[in-house]
Amino acid sequence: MVSCCLDAKYFVLVLLVVQNTCLVLLMRYSRTRPGTMYLGSTAVCCDEAMKLITCMAIITCTYYLRKGDNDDGGAEYSQLNVSDADADDKLDDGFDEFDVEDDDRHDTNITQPNQIKETFRAYLRDQLQFDFRMGGLALLYTVQKNLLYVAISNLDAAVFQVTYQAKILTTALFSVLLLNRKLSRQQIGGLLLLTLGVALVQLDKVDENASKSYQEQHQWVGVLAVLGACCTSGFGGVYFELVLKPRQVDDSSGPPPSVWAKNVQLSTFALIIALTTAFIKDHKAIMSDGFFQGYSPLVLLVIALEAGGGLVVAAVIKYADNILKSFATAVSIVTSTIVSMWVFGFIVSKLFIQGSLLVFIAIGLYSRTEGASSNSSSSAERTEEEAPSSRSDKRLPPQTSEIAMMSVNSRRNSDALP
Numbered sequence: 001m002v003s004c005c006l007d008a009k010y011f012v013l014v015l016l017v018v019q020n021t022c023l024v025l026l027m028r029y030s031r032t033r034p035g036t037m038y039l040g041s042t043a044v045c046c047d048e049a050m051k052l053i054t055c056m057a058i059i060t061c062t063y064y065l066r067k068g069d070n071d072d073g074g075a076e077y078s079q080l081n082v083s084d085a086d087a088d089d090k091l092d093d094g095f096d097e098f099d100v101e102d103d104d105r106h107d108t109n110i111t112q113p114n115q116i117k118e119t120f121r122a123y124l125r126d127q128l129q130f131d132f133r134m135g136g137l138a139l140l141y142t143v144q145k146n147l148l149y150v151a152i153s154n155l156d157a158a159v160f161q162v163t164y165q166a167k168i169l170t171t172a173l174f175s176v177l178l179l180n181r182k183l184s185r186q187q188i189g190g191l192l193l194l195t196l197g198v199a200l201v202q203l204d205k206v207d208e209n210a211s212k213s214y215q216e217q218h219q220w221v222g223v224l225a226v227l228g229a230c231c232t233s234g235f236g237g238v239y240f241e242l243v244l245k246p247r248q249v250d251d252s253s254g255p256p257p258s259v260w261a262k263n264v265q266l267s268t269f270a271l272i273i274a275l276t277t278a279f280i281k282d283h284k285a286i287m288s289d290g291f292f293q294g295y296s297p298l299v300l301l302v303i304a305l306e307a308g309g310g311l312v313v314a315a316v317i318k319y320a321d322n323i324l325k326s327f328a329t330a331v332s333i334v335t336s337t338i339v340s341m342w343v344f345g346f347i348v349s350k351l352f353i354q355g356s357l358l359v360f361i362a363i364g365l366y367s368r369t370e371g372a373s374s375n376s377s378s379s380a381e382r383t384e385e386e387a388p389s390s391r392s393d394k395r396l397p398p399q400t401s402e403i404a405m406m407s408v409n410s411r412r413n414s415d416a417l418p
Contacts, residue, residue: 009319012312013328019312020332023305024157025339030298031153032215032344038294039285040149041278043303044142048274050307052267055260062260063123127261130268133243137236138269142277144232145306147225153215154222156346158337158356162201163226165329165359168366169194170234178238190365197358204351263310326367330360 031037152160169191175181183191202223279286285293316325333356340346 009324012315012319013324016312016316016325016328017332017335019305019309020161020329021335021339023302023309024152024161024332024336025343026298026302026305027149027152028157028160028340028344030296030302031149032217033298036289036294037215038292038296038299039278039282040153041146041274041281042286042291043149043299043306044145045271045274045278046303047145047307048142048267048271050303051263051310052271054307055263055267058260059124059127059258059264060120062258063120067119127258128264129261130265134262134265135269135273136243137239138266139273140232140236140239141266142270142273144229144236145274146277146281147229147232151222151225151229154217154219155226156340156344158333158340158346158348158352159201160222160226161333161336162352162356162359163198163223164230165194165363166198166227167230167233168363170230171237172234172366174234174238175241178242186368187366190362192362193358193365194362197355197362200351200355200358204349204355326363329363333360 151164155163172183172187172191176183278291316328337346337348337356341348
């Protein structure tokens with residue numbers, strides 16, 4: 001079991017490195033190649049639509065797979081979100097069978113499809129409990145993704161990745177200002193090193209050392225776009241902690257929705273906002289050349305990698321800690337730099353190397369302290385909450401509890417591109 005966990009941990013870390021590296025490099029290439037350029041705003045719409053369809057498909061498959069397992073054992077799937085009085089009876093006995101009237105046993109083949117349809121509808125109703133405050137989070141991440149397309153269009157992949165680590169700084173600042181959290185000296189030192197490292201990278205002659213691009217690019221437009229994305233990323237994590245997480249604690253009458261259901265909620269709001277943004281920002285271009293102008297198999301691959309990033313992060317959160325994630329981030333930056341040198345002709349200067357090393361050290365310092373504090377706080381919370389939460393944890397299936405924890409922590413701890 002231990003060896004399997006270790007194998008899974010290192011597998012998802014390798015997957016995170018590959019996903020991060022391929023996404024940034026392919027996105028950069030897709031934004032600098034000759035020909036008609038696709039619109040970043042429409043790519044964000046396709047990204048959210050793909051995530052929405054994927055998560056809905058996973059929810060549907062999960063229901064029918066569980067139902068099929070229960071049918072094999074002679075039992076039907078029963079809902080977990082029931083009243084407290086019914087939950088005691090139903091969950092203690094596992095999954096109850098549907099009550100069938102003696103007079104209607106010969107009509108089983110006729111009534112069972114209707115029962116299945118109604119049960120699936122109730123399952124979706126329990127899972128997709130829309131919270132309109134998710135719209136605020138969706139707005140932040142939609143703006144962030146549009147800014148990332150602007151940034152990668154104007155900065156090399158390596159410079160972009162190093163600069164984007166400033167989201168650690170913005171998250172810490174918003175946590176101190178809005179959540180009244182205190183930072184240790186080691187964390188403050190890490191943040192100062194991070195700021196210095198990012199500044200050194202930007203003070204380098206980025207325009208002279210930049211790789212060749214067939215599209216017009218401006219360094220400081222890219223830098224401002226990255227910093228804006230860092231601010232929305234940091235504020236998004238704090239918004240989740242400040243607004244959405246207390247609501248989840250208060251609504252503890254039933255099991256929380258799965259991480260897929262939460263992504264359906266988020267993607268639904270984000271898709272509406274992204275479509276509105278696209279038609280406001282690029283209305284003339286869409287009307288003249290179409291919504292999918294400049295699209296190619298490469299663009300579709302970029303969108304698929306970006307949409308799948310959240311799934312990779314969820315797996316990393318489950319199997320890895322902050323230190324290993326910071327190591328994966330450093331490896332992906334180094335890999336992107338090497339590939340940019342060989343493929344795109346990016347010139348690595350001494351100032352860039354010095355700034356990158358400072359960023360690596362800063363990420364290690366901050367993640368190590370954050371990991372230690374989170375471990376100690378989680379053990380304390382586990383001791384305090386063991387009595388009141390034992391009922392729900394014991395009654396729910398193991399995978400439900402794990403998915404709930406992943407859904408709470410995935411946005412806050414995400415170090416990958418959204």
